[in-house]
Amino acid sequence: MRIIVENLRREFGQTVAVNDVSFEFESGQIFGFVGPNGAGKTTTMRIMASLDEPTAGDVRLDDLSVVEDPERARHLIGFVPDELRAYWDTTVNDYIDFFARAYGLRGDQREQAVTSVEEFTNTAGIRDKQLRALSKGMKQRVSLARALVSDPQILILDEPAAGLDPRARIELRELLVLLAKQGKAIFISSHILAELTEICHGAVIIEQGRILDAGRTENLLARRAEKLTYALRALSDPELLQRDLLEMPHVDQPRQAGHEFQFEVKGAEENAFEVLNLIIQRGHRVIEFRQTKANLEDIFMNITEGKVQ
Amino acid sequence: MTKPAVQTGTGRWKRLQQFDVNPVWVKDLRQASRNWSVTGTLLLMLVVFYLISLGAVIFGEVGNRGANYLGPSIFGAIGFTTMAAAYVFIPIYVGVRTLMERISINADLQYITTMTPQKIIRGKVLSSVYLIVLFYSAAVPFLVFSYLLRGIDLPTILIAVSLTFTINVLLTMGAIVLALSPLHTVMKILAALTVGWSAISTGMWMVSLVVAGGAITRALTGTGFIDEFIPVVATYLIDFTLLAGLTYQAAVAFITPTSANRSLPLRVYITVMSGVVILQFLLWAWFEEEPAFTLPILVSMGLLAILGMFFCIGGRDDLSVRVRREIPANLLNRIPAFFFFNGTLSCLIWLLLLWLGTLFSVAGFHLLWEQFQSQKFINQDLIPNLYLGSSLYVLYTFAYALLGVWLHRTFFPKRTPKLASLFLVLLVILPFLFLIIFYFIFTREMIEEDWVLPGLVINVGMAMANDDYDDDERNLHLFVHLGSVLFLIMVALLLNFNWLKSQITQFKPYHRDERHTPPDPPPNLPSHELPPVIDRG
Numbered sequence: 001m002r003i004i005v006e007n008l009r010r011e012f013g014q015t016v017a018v019n020d021v022s023f024e025f026e027s028g029q030i031f032g033f034v035g036p037n038g039a040g041k042t043t044t045m046r047i048m049a050s051l052d053e054p055t056a057g058d059v060r061l062d063d064l065s066v067v068e069d070p071e072r073a074r075h076l077i078g079f080v081p082d083e084l085r086a087y088w089d090t091t092v093n094d095y096i097d098f099f100a101r102a103y104g105l106r107g108d109q110r111e112q113a114v115t116s117v118e119e120f121t122n123t124a125g126i127r128d129k130q131l132r133a134l135s136k137g138m139k140q141r142v143s144l145a146r147a148l149v150s151d152p153q154i155l156i157l158d159e160p161a162a163g164l165d166p167r168a169r170i171e172l173r174e175l176l177v178l179l180a181k182q183g184k185a186i187f188i189s190s191h192i193l194a195e196l197t198e199i200c201h202g203a204v205i206i207e208q209g210r211i212l213d214a215g216r217t218e219n220l221l222a223r224r225a226e227k228l229t230y231a232l233r234a235l236s237d238p239e240l241l242q243r244d245l246l247e248m249p250h251v252d253q254p255r256q257a258g259h260e261f262q263f264e265v266k267g268a269e270e271n272a273f274e275v276l277n278l279i280i281q282r283g284h285r286v287i288e289f290r291q292t293k294a295n296l297e298d299i300f301m302n303i304t305e306g307k308v309q
Numbered sequence: 310m311t312k313p314a315v316q317t318g319t320g321r322w323k324r325l326q327q328f329d330v331n332p333v334w335v336k337d338l339r340q341a342s343r344n345w346s347v348t349g350t351l352l353l354m355l356v357v358f359y360l361i362s363l364g365a366v367i368f369g370e371v372g373n374r375g376a377n378y379l380g381p382s383i384f385g386a387i388g389f390t391t392m393a394a395a396y397v398f399i400p401i402y403v404g405v406r407t408l409m410e411r412i413s414i415n416a417d418l419q420y421i422t423t424m425t426p427q428k429i430i431r432g433k434v435l436s437s438v439y440l441i442v443l444f445y446s447a448a449v450p451f452l453v454f455s456y457l458l459r460g461i462d463l464p465t466i467l468i469a470v471s472l473t474f475t476i477n478v479l480l481t482m483g484a485i486v487l488a489l490s491p492l493h494t495v496m497k498i499l500a501a502l503t504v505g506w507s508a509i510s511t512g513m514w515m516v517s518l519v520v521a522g523g524a525i526t527r528a529l530t531g532t533g534f535i536d537e538f539i540p541v542v543a544t545y546l547i548d549f550t551l552l553a554g555l556t557y558q559a560a561v562a563f564i565t566p567t568s569a570n571r572s573l574p575l576r577v578y579i580t581v582m583s584g585v586v587i588l589q590f591l592l593w594a595w596f597e598e599e600p601a602f603t604l605p606i607l608v609s610m611g612l613l614a615i616l617g618m619f620f621c622i623g624g625r626d627d628l629s630v631r632v633r634r635e636i637p638a639n640l641l642n643r644i645p646a647f648f649f650f651n652g653t654l655s656c657l658i659w660l661l662l663l664w665l666g667t668l669f670s671v672a673g674f675h676l677l678w679e680q681f682q683s684q685k686f687i688n689q690d691l692i693p694n695l696y697l698g699s700s701l702y703v704l705y706t707f708a709y710a711l712l713g714v715w716l717h718r719t720f721f722p723k724r725t726p727k728l729a730s731l732f733l734v735l736l737v738i739l740p741f742l743f744l745i746i747f748y749f750i751f752t753r754e755m756i757e758e759d760w761v762l763p764g765l766v767i768n769v770g771m772a773m774a775n776d777d778y779d780d781d782e783r784n785l786h787l788f789v790h791l792g793s794v795l796f797l798i799m800v801a802l803l804l805n806f807n808w809l810k811s812q813i814t815q816f817k818p819y820h821r822d823e824r825h826t827p828p829d830p831p832p833n834l835p836s837h838e839l840p841p842v843i844d845r846g
Contacts (some may be wrong), residue, residue: 004506011538013723013724013725014723048722049421050421053566053567053568053629065630067568067629067631068630068631068632068634069631070568071423071629074421074422074423075423079421089340089342089343089344090339090340094336094339098332098335098336098339099422101329101332102332102333102422102423103422103423103425104423107329108330109328150422152422206796225471272800297377
């Protein structure tokens with residue numbers, strides 16, 4: 001299934017929260033949605049989940065328009081908001097069971113679906129606990145279970161990792177990777193960009209309601225990385241190595257980082273080969289030379305200005 | 310041959326097995342059963358019942374040894390306690406819960422499931438009714454106890470409880486509507502206090518009327534059973550059903566997304582309901598030979614038109630794609646559909662037509678009355694006051710509504726359309742207020758009741774209430790207002806010409822191609838690179 005966001009625009013009075021936003025992704029992919037606070041991420045996601053209506057534009061799931069036919073689209077979409085809504089006197093099992101009923105699941109089918117998502121999200125052990133007694137991480141799992149109970153093909157997650165401890169974050173990430181492998185299209189917004197780089201097939205970068213860039217991660221990196229960063233470990237005098245590096249062509253900003261040196265090489269990868277040759281020619285005993293990968297955080301910092309509306 | 314029958318039977322059985330109760334009903338009841346306030350109120354009510362019964366028997370016996378008729382007093386005390394608990398607690402509990410689900414911009418996620426708005430509201434109503442039944446069933450043993458103590462009969466108990474129960478259902482449904490309405494929370498609380506209090510006091514008054522002096526027993530056994538009891542009960546049941554239906558439709562409309570055609574079911578329902586209410590009042594007027602029964606028709610329909618116009622112009626007036634997809638392609642079907650679909654102009658005209666329909670119904674009834682009834686319908690001189698006076702309010706509201714729309718669309722098009730409703734109110738109040746203030750500043754006197762002030766709707770009320778007027782003077786005053794309001798409407802229509810045109814031209818079926826424009830590539834990309842939107846990886 002292909003999810004196509006077309007020229008989306010959302011105005012709130014005189015404020016344009018989302019301005020001509022277009023991108024697309026497909027089943028089996030995890031797409032990150034990156035932008036500063038107030039960039040229009042939540043608004044876009046709410047429109048994609050049929051919770052809000054755009055002033056103009058459309059979201060299509062293959063040929064199905066979310067704007068024109070939200071009832072049918074809702075069968076295909078699972079939405080995980082940034083926080084669990086107020087169901088303070090409901091148990092985990094009742095909560096998930098309610099949504100299974102709400103999505104039209106009946107009898108054994110419903111019971112199987114509820115048990116299955118509880119096991120998948122590891123919430124079976126807390127099924128009789130009331131929601132108000134849960135930690136943030138557990139609430140996020142319950143929220144994910146709720147979204148998954150109708151077995152949607154598209155999962156939209158708004159800041160699901162916010163407030164989670166490192167273990168919960170890693171577990172959530174593993175769940176998402178597993179879901180993508182099952183063929184679900186996952187669209188996730190997060191402030192923890194390093195994590196997104198690891199699991200995302202692509203990303204959409206937004207600021208002030210406008211798309212700054214979008215596409216597969218490697219394409220984004222290729223487009224945006226003007227300089228490549230390299231790490232070097234050598235059995236040499238660090239001061240001498242730094243001096244030599246500073247004198248070399250194409251090399252920029254050499255600095256010592258722990259046991260290694262890091263520096264940027266302008267231009268194509270051939271220049272890096274040339275730099276390595278020069279280092280060896282100058283008698284440095286190189287034991288490691290590698291390219292350090294740029295991530296979404298680098299791209300994000302590179303192209304956004306941190307402006308909000 | 311038997312095989313298909315068996316399959317059908319099995320299929321039905323399977324369907325029966327697959328039947329599931331409304332999810333919202335299940336959720337709300339599960340939540341209520343875990344909520345301490347529900348359990349606490351119920352237990353408190355039972356304790357009070359117990360104390361009342363015990364106290365009445367102990368102290369009543371001592372003070373009333375001879376008469377031994379404690380039934381009515383115990384019934385009254387228990388009934389009052391039940392009403393106090395159920396009338397106040399259940400609507401507040403249900404209203405607050407519903408409000409909590411809708412209070413934030415991130416409305417509860419049940420509203421984005423595949424459940425229809427109708428199903429959600431049905432679930433809410435069902436769970437509320439179940440709670441009311443729970444409270445009343447707790448009171449039943451004590452009410453039976455009051456019957457055993459004599460002085461009150463079973464029909465009275467049955468009818469009083471039914472009456473109380475139905476009013477309770479309406480109150481709770483009203484609380485749901487109020488919780489879902491797009492009003493500010495403070496306004497909701499104020500409305501709940503005023504409407505709730507008057508509804509509760511009316512309910513209590515009606516119940517006391519039924520219970521007092523054995524009225525039910527007399528109605529059931531006397532000659533008025535067919536002529537009075539049955540029509541009154543039938544009228545009450547019809548009105549209860551109509552009001553319950555109205556609150557249901559209003560609640561559904563409030564949770565239906567604005568992009569959907571939420572006006573259609575509500576407007577159709579109100580049109581049918583208005584017809585039934587008008588017919589009901591006219592039948593009562595005819596058979597009771599009491600023309601005064603027509604007055605509530607004019608008052609209620611006039612209020613409906615005025616309030617409706619106030620709310621209509623505060624909504625969005627562009628048609629969403631979803632609405633336009635439902636517009637009939639056939640022109641003959643499209644014309645009547647216009648009045649029932651979303652849209653500000655369509656709403657204003659629909660309300661105007663409802664008012665015209667009301668006037669024609671009353672006028673037609675008037676003619677029939679003059680022909681077949683011996684008694685006069687109304688004094689000939691008061692006819693302009695009846696028809697024209699009431700119409701002037703509706704026409705002025707229509708004119709002000711159009712002017713409000715024009716002010717909003719011309720000067721504050723980016724602001725919320727609710728401003729148009731505010732302008733309507735200001736147009737009613739401000740010119741009159743300024744006139745009074747300036748006149749007082751310059752003359753130190755108040756304006757006279759018999760002043761003719763064209764364009765000011767408040768002056769219509771002054772003319773109708775002026776006791777110094779003879780009929781001719783009053784009629785002349787009203788006709789001047791008719792001229793001025795028609796002029797105002799003409800001016801407002803001319804000012805709104807472009808808006809009127811857009812409202813009519815936008816009412817055409819949707820074609821998908823209109824929206825489909827290829828997305829632009831993002832800026833700053835090298836020309837040989839694919840734009841992200843068609844980045845196939």
